[in-house]
Amino acid sequence: KTAHGGAQMFYMKPKGVEVEQNIGWLKGVDVKAHINNYVVIAPSDGYQFVNHHKIVEASKELLKAIKPVNSQYDIPESVRNKYHITEKSKTAELFERIAFGLGGSGMRNNNLTELIGGLLFRGVDPDAVLQLCRLTNQNSPQPLEESEFNKTYTSMLKKEMRRRNDTGTT
Known part of the structure; x- marks a missing residue:
């Protein structure tokens, strides 16, 4: 029972089942x-x-009930299993990083650095890079602290500006 008279109900998620x-x-x-x-x-x-x-x-009934109605993301396993990737581009790896997060501790900073650098190198607007990287951090099992995230982003943006020989001054 919550402080304002509401209720909280807790359930374990079955293995292999995704819940949004x-x-x-x-x-x-x-x-x-x-x-x-x-x-x-x-x-x-x-x-x-x-x-x-x-x-x-x-x-199963509860899981079915909470599933988004007419979800556009319901891709049948039979279709998913027929799609095979033969070769991944660097751009594909960047998209997957955004979707799946920065990974566990010990690799997050490096993965964030690669993501920022890869997006900036491809000409993505720095504000869009920031938003995409925030999403990536949120999608991570253990997101980086805000201060660490900001330090990495600022450092990589400055590095890219030096690479382009653009100090931002007129």
Whole structure:
């Protein structure tokens, strides 16, 4: 039970099943499914456990109900399995990095640096690069801290300006 009289229900996601976050799924009902989501629970002020049962796996019916209606992203496995990539371009790798995130700790800074450099090198507007990299960081299992992210972005933008011999001054 929440501090304002609402309810929180927790379910385990079955292995191999993807669940999309759906804020506002129903009026007053959010589906929190992103790895970086968090919720406040008991013993925080005003919150209490109503039961002490083990968390159970979400039923097929519930999973079907929370799935976006007429999702444009429902690609049948039979179609997906027929598509084979023979060779990836650097641009394809950049797009995949945006979609899948920066990876785990120990590789995030390097992957962010490569992403920023690759996008700037291809002539993407610096503000668009910043937005794309923010999305990438959010899609990461362990996003970089804002200060680290900003330091890396600023450093790479300055490096690209030097490469172009453009100091930004008139």
